[in-house]
Amino acid sequence: MTTIAFDAPRPKTRFLLDRAELVGPLFIAPAIIYVFVLVALPFCLAIYYSVSAYTIFDPNYRFVGLKNFVDVTHSEIFRRTLVNTLVFTIGAQIIGLLLGKIGAMLLMQEFHGRGIARALVVLPWAVPISLATIAWLWMFDSLYSVINWTLIAAGLIDAANRPQWLGQEDLAMIAVVVVHAWRLFPFGVVIFLAGFTSVPQDVLDAATVDGAGFWRRNYQIILPIIAPIVLIALIFGTVFTFTDLSVVYLLTKGGPINSTQVLGTYAFQVGILSGDVAHGAAICLFLFPFLLIAVILLLRSLRRREI
Amino acid sequence: MLRLAKKLGGEAAFYAAVITLVVFAAFPFYWMLITTFKADGDLYNLKSTPYWFNTAPTLEHIKYLFSDTLFVQWLMNSALIGLCVVAITLLVALPAGYSLARMPGRGAETLGIGIFLTYLVPPTLLFLPLSRVVTQLGLQDSLWSLVVIYPTFTIPFCTWLLMGFFKSVPREIEEAAIVDGCTVMGAFVKTVLPLSLPAILTVVIFAFTLTMQEFVYALTFISSSEEKPVTLGVATDLIRGDVFYWGELMGAALIASIPVAIAYNLFLDRFIGGITGGAVK
Numbered sequence: 001m002t003t004i005a006f007d008a009p010r011p012k013t014r015f016l017l018d019r020a021e022l023v024g025p026l027f028i029a030p031a032i033i034y035v036f037v038l039v040a041l042p043f044c045l046a047i048y049y050s051v052s053a054y055t056i057f058d059p060n061y062r063f064v065g066l067k068n069f070v071d072v073t074h075s076e077i078f079r080r081t082l083v084n085t086l087v088f089t090i091g092a093q094i095i096g097l098l099l100g101k102i103g104a105m106l107l108m109q110e111f112h113g114r115g116i117a118r119a120l121v122v123l124p125w126a127v128p129i130s131l132a133t134i135a136w137l138w139m140f141d142s143l144y145s146v147i148n149w150t151l152i153a154a155g156l157i158d159a160a161n162r163p164q165w166l167g168q169e170d171l172a173m174i175a176v177v178v179v180h181a182w183r184l185f186p187f188g189v190v191i192f193l194a195g196f197t198s199v200p201q202d203v204l205d206a207a208t209v210d211g212a213g214f215w216r217r218n219y220q221i222i223l224p225i226i227a228p229i230v231l232i233a234l235i236f237g238t239v240f241t242f243t244d245l246s247v248v249y250l251l252t253k254g255g256p257i258n259s260t261q262v263l264g265t266y267a268f269q270v271g272i273l274s275g276d277v278a279h280g281a282a283i284c285l286f287l288f289p290f291l292l293i294a295v296i297l298l299l300r301s302l303r304r305r306e307i
Numbered sequence: 308m309l310r311l312a313k314k315l316g317g318e319a320a321f322y323a324a325v326i327t328l329v330v331f332a333a334f335p336f337y338w339m340l341i342t343t344f345k346a347d348g349d350l351y352n353l354k355s356t357p358y359w360f361n362t363a364p365t366l367e368h369i370k371y372l373f374s375d376t377l378f379v380q381w382l383m384n385s386a387l388i389g390l391c392v393v394a395i396t397l398l399v400a401l402p403a404g405y406s407l408a409r410m411p412g413r414g415a416e417t418l419g420i421g422i423f424l425t426y427l428v429p430p431t432l433l434f435l436p437l438s439r440v441v442t443q444l445g446l447q448d449s450l451w452s453l454v455v456i457y458p459t460f461t462i463p464f465c466t467w468l469l470m471g472f473f474k475s476v477p478r479e480i481e482e483a484a485i486v487d488g489c490t491v492m493g494a495f496v497k498t499v500l501p502l503s504l505p506a507i508l509t510v511v512i513f514a515f516t517l518t519m520q521e522f523v524y525a526l527t528f529i530s531s532s533e534e535k536p537v538t539l540g541v542a543t544d545l546i547r548g549d550v551f552y553w554g555e556l557m558g559a560a561l562i563a564s565i566p567v568a569i570a571y572n573l574f575l576d577r578f579i580g581g582i583t584g585g586a587v588k
Contacts, residue, residue: 023491024410027402031422031462034399038437038459039425045436099328106325117325119572120333126571127336130522130542131560135335138342138553144350146338146357153356186332190575236427243429246522250542264431264523271435272527280435287432295424 049281056275068282077258078266078283085262088177088248089241095181096237100188107189108196125186133250136179140165140251169259172252176260180247184237191233195226228301235298243287263287336561343368343558350554368554377532378559381540384450385563388536389515391454396461396514397507403462404469405495409478419470426463430523433459438527452528453536457521461514468513468577472506473499509577512570519567537563 050069053062072078107118124132139146142164151157165175199222207221245264248254254261254269261269263286271280342350344364355361372378407419437456438447446452476499484494500507518536525539532544541559545552 024406027406028410028418030399031403031466034458034462035422035425038440038456039428039433042433042436042440043428045439046432049436049439099331102324103328106321106328109321111322111325117329120329122332122572122575123336123568124332126516126568126575127564128519128522128538128567130538131564132335134542134556134560135339138557139335139338141553144353144357144553149353149357182331182335194576239427239429243431245431246526249526267431267435268523268527272438277435277439284432284435287429291427291429291432295427298424298427299420 046281046284049277050285052278054278054281056277064278068278069285072279072282072286077261080258081261081263081266081283082286084173084258084260085242087173088180088260088262089238091177092180092184092241093234093238095177096184096188097234099181099185100233101192103185103189104192104196107193121189122186124183125190129183129246130250132183133179133247136175136182137166137251140175142167166252167256169256172256172260176248176251179251180241180244183247184241187237188233191229192226195229196222198229199225231301232298235294235301239291239294242290336564339557339561339564342553343561345554347554368558372555372558372562376545376555376559377535377540378537378562380533381535381537382563384534384540385519385536385538388450388453388457389518392457392461392518393511393514395454395458396465397510399458399462400465400469400510401500401503401507402495403466405473405499407466407470408473408476419467422463423467424463426460426467430460430521434523434527437524441528446528448529448531448534450529450534450536453518453521453525456524456528457518460521461517464517465510465514468510469503469506472503476502509574512574513577516567516571519563 048061051063051065053060053064103121107114107121138144145162145165147165148157148162152159152162157163163171165171203221203225204217207217212221243264245262245268248260248262248265249268252260254265263283267280267283270276270283274280341359344366345360346362346365346367349355349360349362352361403422407415407422409415410418441447441452441456444452444455446455480498480502481491481494484498485491489497519538522538522542525536526543529535529539532540535544537559541556541563545556545559
């Protein structure tokens with residue numbers, strides 16, 4: 001950051017003071033107020049709901065302490081939800097990052113049609129999530145699934161015994177993980193691409209001359225240089241996945257039998273569909289410790305960049 | 308790396324890998340396209356090859372979409388929401404980004420990061436309390452609720468983007484204007500804003516695409532069909548029980564996706580620059 005000599009005794013000082021002390025706060029106030037009123041306050045409201053007995057049918061703020069949290073943790077469905085959320089997040093992250101790295105390594109090369117290839121690869125991330133997910137809903141259709149058609153045509157599965165991608169517990173989880181990884185991996189591609197191009201070519205050349213092979217260059221030179229940016233991508237990707245409810249809601253609504261229920265969809269079901277705001281808020285707040293860790297990690301990586 | 312790829316299996320392997328990746332990424336969109344123009348008899352036929360037209364392509368689905376559904380209304384709703392959110396975002400984020408860029412000391416940096424971090428607060432954490440806030444404001448079931456709520460994520464992101472940009476504008480330009488008799492506000496409007504048009508354009512595009520990406524708030528706040536944005540209307544209202552609407556559904560998804568996809572691709576690099584906070588120089 002460039003610091004300008006504000007203390008320099010110049011005739012313009014009056015204006016600069018004017019700017020720093022009056023106009024500065026005035027300019028930034030609307031943003032802070034907006035974020036405070038519609039992010040910070042609702043967040044406090046969520047905490048407030050989570051320790052009350054508030055439902056949309058009986059809107060009162062009777063204080064019940066941690067009862068909602070205890071209720072929630074005792075529920076079988078919630079524990080399943082928690083495990084599902086972890087599987088969903090970690091699965092989608094690993095696949096997304098791997099494909100992102102491979103994709104970036106491919107798209108780094110010069111070849112005919114690279115521009116088009118990049119534009120097509122970015123599509124899953126660019127297109128509105130709900131619309132893209134609808135396409136997968138159709139591809140996973142119980143009867144007219146193109147995936148099943150292909151597998152049958154290839155002789156890999158039996159037509160009489162076609163898999164129900166969204167109707168079988170294990171397959172449904174695989175389906176939502178794959179769709180979310182599909183949506184996420186272009187983000188990984190562009191982040192890795194940005195990282196790779198930031199590695200100075202002369203450093204790579206020097207390493208090659210010194211006898212470093214492909215893997216050594218990859219892991220001992222490129223990876224450490226791009227680590228900060230990959231970390232930021234990882235934090236964002238994890239937060240987006242951990243808190244996502246669109247993909248799961250549109251594909252399975254958490255089913256079959258809660259096998260793909262994640263924190264987001266479960267909170268939606270309890271808090272909005274059943275109107276039990278208090279328990280819904282308690283479920284949402286289980287996201288918070290996790291978000292806090294993400295925020296701390298992000299802050300640290302941003303700080304490190306400064307130094 | 309290319310040298311190694313050549314050694315391992317030649318260019319063929321390289322292209323095969325690229326094609327596999329592109330097919331994985333883009334097949335669902337191809338599938339949208341082909342479904343949109345397929346006749347029902349062809350669409351719901353297990354025997355024929357699904358990848359291509361077995362009977363003549365049809366415009367039936369598109370016609371139905373525009374004449375017998377609320378699709379056009381939804382598109383207009385989305386446009387209205389997007390325009391209002393962009394306007395609010397610009398009004399709030401432009402001065403905020405400028406102020407952060409020019410504020411002395413580390414306080415500005417901390418404040419900037421603080422605002423940016425709210426971008427990480429997910430809708431999933433806030434949709435319950437916000438749904439009550441929206442009800443209290445009397446905006447439930449109205450697209451105006453989204454106009455009010457969407458700036459909560461566009462403002463932080465755009466403030467951050469603009470802050471980075473304003474830092475690159477030389478301070479001398481405004482100082483010269485001030486010496487020439489401009490007020491601070493006047494200097495900002497007359498000298499800095501005209502220089503910032505590319506950044507402003509980026510913010511417009513991003514605020515708009517971010518509103519198009521959002522789904523959770525729309526799902527939570529709005530239940531009447533007439534008020535829905537296109538991303539919600541298509542996903543919830545075109546699926547009706549056991550009746551097959553896949554042609555219409557895919558057509559709608561395709562039409563609504565195209566402008567967003569193009570905008571995103573054009574401004575992708577700036578978006579990445581924003582999210583990594585200039586970690587790549």
